[in-house]
Amino acid sequence: MTLSFHQMLSRISFSVLTAIIGIAFALPLLWFLFAPFNARAELGLEIPAVFTLQNFYTVFENKFAMRGLLNSFIQSVGGVVLVGISATLAAYALSRSDVPGKKSITYILLLFSSVVSGSAAMVPIFLIISSLGLIDTHIAVILVFAGGLLPTAMFILRDFIDGIPKSYEESAMVAGASSMQAFRDVALPVIRPGIVVVVVWAFVNIWGSFLIPFILLRSDELMPASVAIYSFYSEAGTPIVTLLAAYALIYSFPVISLYLFVNWKFGFRFFGGIKA
Amino acid sequence: MASISFQNVTKSFGDFNAVSNATFEINDGEFICLLGPSGCGKTTSLRMIAGLETPTSGRIYIGDRDVTALHPRDRKISMVFQDYALYPHMNISDNISYPLKVRGENEATRGERAQEVADVLKIGHLLDRLPAQISGGQQQRTSLARALVNPSQVYLFDEPLSNLDAKLRLEARGFLHHLQHSMGMTSVYVTHDQAEAMALATRVAVMDQGRIVQFATPMEIYRKPATTFVANFVGNPPMNLLPVEAMVADNVLKVRAEGLEVADIPMQRSFAEAVAVNPKITMGVRPEHLRATAEAENVVRGKLFANENMGAEKLVTIERPDAARFTARIFTDDDIILTEDVALGFSSKHITLFDADGNRLALDDE
Incomplete structure (x- = not known):
């Protein structure tokens, strides 16, 4: 196949353009991979002359930062469990039962959820949590996140469950299963890929958030990693780049491994129904 | 059970x-x-x-x-x-x-x-x-x-x-x-x-x-x-239905429609009652009871509309002057020659009649 000069030129310029855009996005990632292993890392990208783990040793000695990772884990897992279970049950009920106005329930909740977890509602949320006496507890963070994420999780899952034929549970019930057995044996396994998506999404949301824990928590022992990361700033407010980079890499590790695990185990695809 | x-x-x-x-x-x-x-x-x-x-x-x-x-x-x-x-x-x-x-x-x-x-x-x-x-x-x-x-x-x-x-x-x-x-x-x-x-x-x-x-x-x-x-609904193709004008005379039922020649039908009680209410009744004949011949007790005529070969049989459809269609199932072994004008014949015993409301008119011995 021969190409005309024009076609050649347009292909070349297209490739060059995409390469430039690709590089622009790849640079921060490269920095993110190299800087933690560089004893003299700066904000500029630099391939370290000597790869060292010294940055990590220093980070591991920072008790506050390590405790922060554990706190993030507690809050994320707590939130994910609460969101996962409640969203599954709520979405199943909203999809399968004849609740009048069930469509509008989901939409109104969805509308308000962006308010709940947004900064606009911070003052009322603080006041509510405060009057509940939950300020400075993991429970407070978990509850607020669950409230903010549930409507969207319910919305995603309800849509997912709507796409699954009712005849699955009906055939189970005719076969002799109670409604609960039909849910557990038949519906739940079919919905599971949808639940996994919601769980990953909720985990990433809570793991990466800063504002809510920052406002609701007081004591250092409870602060999550997103807040603890500020212990790698000097008192003048300038980051200690080497430690910050190392800590950031550790901080991102659970999210990346979660994605890889889910992708390996579930493949991020849906069972769906059998083709009719 | x-x-x-x-x-x-x-x-x-x-x-x-x-x-x-x-x-x-x-x-x-x-x-x-x-x-x-x-x-x-x-x-x-x-x-x-x-x-x-x-x-x-x-x-x-x-x-x-x-x-x-x-x-x-x-x-x-x-x-x-x-x-x-x-x-x-x-x-x-x-x-x-x-x-x-x-x-x-x-x-x-x-x-x-x-x-x-x-x-x-x-x-x-x-x-x-x-x-x-x-x-x-x-x-x-x-x-x-x-x-x-x-x-x-x-x-x-x-x-x-x-x-x-x-x-x-x-x-x-x-x-x-x-x-x-x-x-x-x-x-x-x-x-x-x-x-x-x-x-x-x-x-x-x-x-x-x-x-x-x-x-x-x-x-x-x-x-x-x-x-x-x-x-x-039942039968493939379903029964042919034709709106006809009915008339009671000399203890027989006469039905009329354009391009239709039907012999007198022996009178039944249900016929008389139905015609008294409304003489516009419906006549039905199943496609398998129609033959491609004008030499029969009863004949329905129309223009050839479709001639579909199904292997063992063919479906011959005619269109009548009132735009109603009549389909006949005919064995392909009976080699027939179809012209533009087609006459389909059927026996009197294969006629089913329905009153103006669409209910079947029963025979007296039923």
Whole structure:
């Protein structure tokens, strides 16, 4: 196949353009991979002359930062469990039962959820949590996140469950299963890929958030990693780049491994129904 | 096995009556087909027997138990769904034996029973596969196996063959017929395919707009359709219907229409009554009773509209001056030559008459 000069030129310029855009996005990632292993890392990208783990040793000695990772884990897992279970049950009920106005329930909740977890509602949320006496507890963070994420999780899952034929549970019930057995044996396994998506999404949301824990928590022992990361700033407010980079890499590790695990185990695809 | 009884059962969805005041009995061991176009209430009726819908009013009995408000699990029924409803995460063996699992059978018994039933249905070699890994026909048989694995009082079928291709459907239909004959199970079978209903049923309930129009044996439905709706729904192609003008004279009935020559029909009581009310009645003749000849007791004429070759027979359709069409099924062995104008002949004994409201006019000796 021969190409005309024009076609050649347009292909070349297209490739060059995409390469430039690709590089622009790849640079921060490269920095993110190299800087933690560089004893003299700066904000500029630099391939370290000597790869060292010294940055990590220093980070591991920072008790506050390590405790922060554990706190993030507690809050994320707590939130994910609460969101996962409640969203599954709520979405199943909203999809399968004849609740009048069930469509509008989901939409109104969805509308308000962006308010709940947004900064606009911070003052009322603080006041509510405060009057509940939950300020400075993991429970407070978990509850607020669950409230903010549930409507969207319910919305995603309800849509997912709507796409699954009712005849699955009906055939189970005719076969002799109670409604609960039909849910557990038949519906739940079919919905599971949808639940996994919601769980990953909720985990990433809570793991990466800063504002809510920052406002609701007081004591250092409870602060999550997103807040603890500020212990790698000097008192003048300038980051200690080497430690910050190392800590950031550790901080991102659970999210990346979660994605890889889910992708390996579930493949991020849906069972769906059998083709009719 | 058990009988089923509907007593004044009505099911409404809002203002819409899916089933209106249905009362009928299904005897022990019968194979009943609920036949009708989509939206006629046949599937709703079936789902009420299964307990997946609750009647708005009326009562349903299985045997002598009132099951109207009973949960599906307690009704001792089996059901085959139109989409098969095979559980995608379970292999074929677990799918088939699920009814035994929820009844607390141990794993060894479940495996054994699944193998037994699967062997009968010739899917015994597929037990380790997932539903997505087998063909549509095999999925259909898996869902049948799941219905048969646990002895039930009543077997329900919701258009189980409608997702199969034509050849497979005929094969499965024959198998179902054989199965029902050898097991004598009480079955209710929903279909919109009249051929399926005729082939399988001991009795057929033809439904239209939530009502049972006729409930009779397939032969009776074929020979004596209660209304023009039934006549038009049963038979392939359905009965030819022609609006005619009727007149009573000298104790015979004369019918008239353009391009139609019909001999005098011996008078019946029902004819006289119908003509007295409204002389515009309907005459019906089945396509298989028409021959391509003008030398017959009765003749209908028209322009050739279509001539479809089906192999053993051909379908000859003529269009009449009033734009009504008449189709004849003619053996291809009878070599006929068709010109633009076609005359189709038929015998007087094959005429069915309907009054102005579409109800069949009975003969006096019926």
